[in-house]
Amino acid sequence: METVNRNFLLLLVLISLSCIVQCTHVSHDGRALIINGERRIIISGSIHYPRSTPEMWPDLIRKGKEGGLDAIETYVFWNGHEPLRREYNFEGNYDLIRFIKEIQNAGLYSILRIGPYACAEWNYGGLPAWLRKYPGMQFRTNNQQFKDEMATFTKLIVDMITKENLLATQGGPIILLQIENEYGNVMGPYGDAGKEYIKWAANFAVSLKAGVPWIMCQQDDAPQPMINTCNGFYCHEFTPNNPNSPKIWTENWTGWFKAWDKADPHRPAEDVAYAVARFFQRNGTTQNYYMYHGGTNFGRTTGGPYITTSYDYDAPLDEYGNLRQPKWGHLKDLHAVLKEMEKALVYGDYSNEDRGNGIEVTKYKLNTTTACFISNKDTAKDATVDLNGSKYFVPAWSVTLLPDCKTEAYNTAKVKAQTNIMAKKVNTVEEPSALRWSWRPEPLKKQVEDKHFSFQSNQLLEQITTTFDESDYLWYMTSFHQPHKKQLKLSVGTTGHVLYVFLNKRLVGKQYAPNGGFEFTFERNVTVRHGKNNLALLSATVGLKNYGSFYEQMPAGIAGKPVKLIDGNNTIDLSNSTWNYKVGLVGEKKKFHLDFRPFKWISFMLPVNRPFIWYKTTFQAPSGTDPVVIDMFGLGKGEAWVNGNSLGRYWPSYNNTAQGPCGNCDYRGKFSEDKTCRTGCGEPAQRWYHIPRSFLKSGEPNTLILFEEEGGSPRRIQFQTVTVGSVCATAEKGQNLTLSCPEGGSISKIDFASYGEVHGKCGAFQKGSCESQDAFNVVSQACVGKESCSISVSKETLGANNCGDIPFKLAIQATC
Template sequence: MWPDLIKKAKEGGLNAIETYIFWNVHEPLYRQYDFSGNLDFIRFIRVVQDYGLYAILRIGPYVCAEWNYGGFPVWLHNMPNMTFRTNNKVFEEEMKTFTTLIIEMVRKEHLFASQGGPIILSQLENEYGNVKSKYGNDGKEYINWCADLAESYKVGVPWIMCQEWDAPEGMINTCNGYYCDQFYPNHGMPKMWTENWTGWFKNWGSKYPRRTAEDLAFAVARFFQYGGTLQNYYMYHGGTNFGRTSGGPYIATSYDYDAPLDEYGNLNQPKWGHLKNLHTLLRSMEETLTNGFSSNIEYGNMLTVTSYEHRGDRVCFFGNANETNDATFDFEGATYTVPAWSVSILPDCYTEVYNTARVNAQTSVMVKLRNGADAFREPYNLQWTWRAEKFEHVKDDDAKKGYLQFDGLLDQKFVSNDTSDYVWYMTSVDIDHNDPAWREEVTLKVHTKGHILHVFLNGKHVGSQAAKDGHWTFDFLTKFRMKNGKNALSLLSVTNGLQNYGAFFDKEQHGILGPVKLIGGDNQVKHLDEHGWTYKVDLNGIGKGLYMKDTRYNRNWKVENLPTNRMFVWYKTTFKAPMGDDPVVLDLLGMGKGIAWVNGFNIGRYWPSYFADDNGCDFKCDYRGKYGSNKCLTGCGESSQRWYHVPRSILNDDNNLLVLFEEFGGNPANVEVQTVTVGKACGNAYEGNKLELSCQGGKIISDVRFASFGDPKGSCGAFHKGHCESPNSLSVVQEACLGKESCTIDASEWTFQPSGCKIPTKSLAIELAC
């Protein structure tokens, strides 16, 4: 997907691409490196260079990014005397080793700008200023050590440190956030914004975060109005947390982030188009903005006019930060109106060319189509086979199998080294029914931070519990009867992404911490914390590679009696790749929780049964006023993630293998393979602007459902005519657009001929079907 994504980014007006370097995927095990496939960051930077763009390399190696463990490998935590991100010699030595490896790989390929390459900035550490005070003097010494290390590489490009308010001399402090217009760096450095948050990430059980195109453009324009030199979006394309890369815990597999390019690589319209128009204008004024002298005129009521002048050229920004009131005022003999919470840009200080609140871009209504729902292929149902996952319990030969055995409870990170979400804690308990306390039902109490817990007694499931509402520590309680003699107690602890943010987050324990105890009659207690425990990492089916085509364990799949709503089941089917090149998704509504693979590629964790609550959505979504992650939410009462991205690059034309491990219980009969495409395209344009409209995936514009030039009302899907309209509006748009993949309409009297009615400003509204 890299070339297509980078091409769309360039077409959207970008001229640089930032990327993190993720330590835990490049060195998943100590000194075992992986830079293959989509981990080949050198190739990624080469593709950026091929498209004529700059690159910004954020090495970290702490990245946060809602990424598992913040990008750190868990083996690092398991080293003796280790503390992350502080004046700790063990940590600093390992960080230096990895950072040096990355620097030398880049230098060898001549990718720094000083060598003629595209990399113009590098970063070491990440948002350390947010937590540094927690580390005291050791934190100050550590960040100075980071600066010295960065300078020692002599790469010939500047080093940045985001959110580092007192960055050491030589480092450029940069801003991250929703708004950075009032940020000013120290040491007289250039004003840079490394992360303009285009939306927000999604948790399991959360609603859909949305940030309007108007507000995002307002933030960008304000930043450059007040002297900004570099602004980067986080995210411009968010993508997908494939495999086990999502952190949190409980961060979803989707990382759409309401970015200008959506999770699947589609244009998120109107955000992409509205920003494209802004980028094009800003870059046309680059010389004046970066070299000119600026001056501000305060008009009161949060209205500011900023002008730049350089070699006779002038640029003006009219910024109205009032959340409710439009501003009408005189400037140099002319009268202007700036809507509330918007910025107007006048590249000659006379003619308004762009206003952040006036969107002149397509709005795409995306639809999902069932595989086969086209003229060339009949829809078909998936045919499933299945097999059960084995429940583990203590066996006499576990030591011979190499299972870890220990008298006590261990941190799950230590046991698994983060090679799996699943760790079995197994022990045996002797019960004497001659003792009255153990003849009847007993209560098991387990204190855990494993996120999810499944409990089995003598090979039978006796209960499960998942953490909810951000409380990752919980107590599991259940009652059962135990047999006389030896009883096998198996606890399956399941993590759902390791913590990725906060001071000392590396010290956070995961798994079954204890106490674990049995409570019998007369409140007699058997404490099991110091019992002999046997630990097994992963599920039997994952270990056998049941998700792969060529595993030797492919026998014993059953066709008959397909189970539904049963936990610990493997499901398998095959499907043909949808025709065309629209993105492919799995609709997993009806499944519980688990993992999905296509052709052996881990699509990620799925959990469509986790629904958002019914309250808190904002269907009106006023763009005016400061944005936060709880503003403009949608998806109340819906599955927090129903659709799961399947990259086309992993698909064959026919015979694609889909395997699901279902942990909680669901119905695979409801699973569908679908494509995502533009169903209808709408657009508004103010007079004097051009409106670009397009379908995608080779589809053509099949119908013009609405077209009006004058004063049309309503919004996409609910347009209606106003009292003023050019009579040939529909015919002009039909002639320009029908039967084409894209069209451009000039919203002007010249195009639509005079309407005969007099209104101050006319506009164009169109709705097309693809």
């Protein structure tokens, strides 16, 4: 017995020693997160696993690590994991455990925002629509049914990551967990029930005993031990609600999402860097980029209302996983300097001096170590600032970092990273004329004749609580009698998003809600016949509401709006007629997109510009490893599949409106998503759609199937690859200028090289009145034929330029 006890004690000691070696203890004080007893700066970036593919994950995570990230953050998407109650999906791009293990394999930490409400411009904010099946259910409030379902799913996730030893205390990468999300922004209308709900959520999180801190973002009244955190474009002025909570920025918005009705939003690299530097200047120690890689809203169930299939977000890694330069490189340089300053920032004494005119000088002192920031928040005036007897030029709306309070190591407005100009290359194997199309119509007869339906009601039903988001489409069908043939006005009120109207088997009109208004009235003059008339209304959604107080109560579909026939002063109200309903389309039910049955596809007389047509073709995968896109120009609206994998909704016929200034971007001043830095005004909202390489088969035909809802032509479709076309950079005297092409590529020619007075920017450099006569040849010899090159900016290297007192620099643009 004594031997057994000794062996048992020995086992406990071995387990304890193993944990000492492998496990990570995470705590915090009012200054920073504390990891294994050390205060740390944590720089994180959001990568959403369902918005990419498992094959993409290692490369995305690697590029995040190379860019200076310590952690990868993601939401958990409830409706993707539990599309039907108690039926779970953790496969493919929903394999959460695999994603976290990829983070662990890369040697990074993970921040897991379980929520399980996500927002995230995600369908229904990540909450499953089947919750609406239960009478009395209210989302995100002190509602027992909702709390029970939320608790069940949240516990499922915590149990899964615990079983796989993924928590930091088990030797895993997860250092923070989040419960709820941005509730403080919307909780006011919930009153006391909202306050009780947030207390319950905090207590429930603690009860799971995960062993790592829990956070609540945008929740000023977050109960202890929750850490309340900040989301936004700028968070340097944020203060946690408890002196023992560190200052954490959960979402630094690196750009903005794109909607079908808006031009492409961009946030300049200089402004993102400014916001980060200001945050760390003001005692911040943990921040996360939202997004670091935005990705793609694959499938019908992702993407909130009127959000495009692309979720590029102007992130440091673009939709396809390419480096977005200079943003990626400029932030990488900033991260390196912040890490150099880490000890002083998390342990040093802090002092801040406001010198007026927008100038702040901040000093951290730790024993003999110092670190300084000089910020200039003026949006127009540059400044020269005296510090310790030295003068520093600080441009408007910028921050200078001095790791030793003497040497300028970085300024947020002085971008040294190269700029990449991306290019789309046509796949010469599959020119549009080489594609052979077949087709088949969506079988509409059963719907428009009002003979085949699923159920009836004597009222117009709300769409979400009828379909539970099993399809974008809901048919409303009824009939009415008229004593004479005549022309009447048909009026249909709807909460959108799209409506198609059929009268007596004929499509008489369509309409969609402009600018995401989600409510409109369809009106057309129609000719009704003597006797029975059949009216069929097809309502379509384009993603569901994802944000706001009581957002689940926002209706979709015709939803009790009036359906009327107007004859002068007389009105026939059909709203309370007997309505027949059918969810979805025949092609959806029969899974035309999988093409696994011997469906009859027609290979002649290709119809174009006709709605409700299914198209099919085959193509060869473009060679190489560059990301693949399909140019959908010429199509209307619908959904696309490659080898059965959904690429998401397409809508290239929707030309966005001019939102904000296009083609003119100034990084100076507070960024606003609705008025600053947009491109593509008046162009198709989204023309190119990502086909991940893992969706493709090499050396054999790939199948593309389209459901064209609105009416368009597939004849102009092209398959293209996305790669770096040109690279360029500028540098001042005494610096080194480095250019590089993607791995495996090389610089084929120098398009522009000037050492002297240079105007313009990448893609549009112009020479000034003076320059070195030798610079172009020197750069060509040093760079052409090489994957990367570095040039020392000096007259010894590049030759004299005789510019005198004129400000000058080296500028290069090269083709990869």
